[in-house]
Amino acid sequence: MYLDLKQGYWWKGMKADVAKHVAQCDTCRRVKAEHQKPAGLLQPLPIPVWKWNEVGMDFVTGLPKTPKGNDSIWVIVDRLTKTAHFLPVQTNYNGARLAKIYIENIVKLHGIPSKIVSNRGTQFTSRFGRVCMKLWAPIWISTDGQTERVNQIMEDMLRACVLTYGKDWESSLPYAEFSYNNGRQTSLGMAPFEAQYGRKCRTPLMWSEAGEHTLLGPALIKEAEEKVAESRARLKEAQSRQKSYADNRRRELNSVYLKVSPIRGTRRFQVKGKLAPRYIGPYPIVRRVGKVAYKLQLPESMSDIHDVFHVSQLRKCLRMPEQHIAQETVELQLNLKYQEVPVKILDTVGRKTRNFTVQICKVLWSHHGEEEATWEREDALRKEYPDLFKAPPNLEDEIHSKWGL
DSSP: OHHHHHTTOOOTTHHHHHHHHHHTOHHHHHHSOOOSOOSSOOOOOOOOSSTTSEEEEEEEOOOOOOTTOOOEEEEEEETTTOOEEEEEEOTTOOHHHHHHHHIIIIIHHHOOOSEEEEOSOHHHHHHHHHHHHHHSOOEEEOOOHHHHHHHHHHHHHHHHHHHHHOSOHHHHHHHHHHHHHTSOBTTTTBOHHHHHHSSOOOOSSOTTTTOOOOOOTHHHHHHHHHHHHHHHHHHHHHHHHHHHHHHTTOOOOSEEEEEOOHHHHHHHHSOOSTTSOSEEEEEEEEEEETTTEEEEOOOGGGTTSOOEEEGGGEEEESSOGGGSOOOOOOOOOTTSOOOOOEEEEEEEEEEEOSSOEEEEEEEEETTOOGGGOEEEEHHHHHHHOGGGGOOOOOHHHHHHHHHOO
16 A cells, blocks of 8 residues: 555655554555464463473475375374474375374373363364373464474475485484484583483494493483483473564554454354455453453443453454444545645744734644644735634624524
């Protein structure tokens, strides 16, 4: 909009005015996608107490099919030590098949977790979650940035392997897993392998780098406990640092629009279709519930909907619809010009010169607010706009003339 207006118009602060107008547009707030920092403060997941007590999982899909028919990678990460396993799978595997793979590759090494964190959504959790609930632990649906970061590192490693050794990424997967688990993590201050087993991993480069001293009995247990305590302390420090970065300039909320998801839109909000609005409302905030949720004042037509929402489902309303300024019709001529006429005189002062005093008037013009009023000479205004100085009719004289009283 600004670039279009810039071709034919200019005023002081034009760019800021255009940005403010667009930001306060009710239609734009309803239909445009969100590109700002999320509202509310970051809520890090609690740090696990022990190794492989809590795991995060995600899938990397859309990969070329290997000779074994696999086209995806199942990434499973221990949330404490950041140790990861990369399992080749197929996108058409059901929940029971995934549970069997998990038992064969993870449970036999690390035991059963008490909590599984995943952000794969309802389709994954409904399939795999039913099996987990029967066998092990509930799934927490949450944004798992740690697993997503592992995905990025693994994909970079596989790209390098494919460039060197060919398109069969599955044969390079064990090397990528070994390289990741032996790489130093900034938040831990050590490699995931060292956090998991209490000592550095021996690599093919230097077989003796881990040392050959033997730890037995209480000494081995003590070293493992020290590594876990160190990992938890470093993770807590890293989470605190990340939270301070994420919370910086997070937006506060007053009146808000409510996000409508494609799945719930038809059933709960009577909004459907590919081009339906992304947000509905706005609705005033009643009160804050906890640190990351708000209670909204919903209309009676939505009385069957729970009125407490997470901040990720809300968009800030900069101006309520009833506060929107009514659009004024401006009559344009053929040359795209319009006539401005004075509406009223706001003030009159005398400006003294050397020989006489000049009367100047503060004039309010049509299509402008009082902040844009200008000072004009009174004699010029009287000559061009004589009707502007006509006194308003006296109410008593008008009654007498109309009713003869």
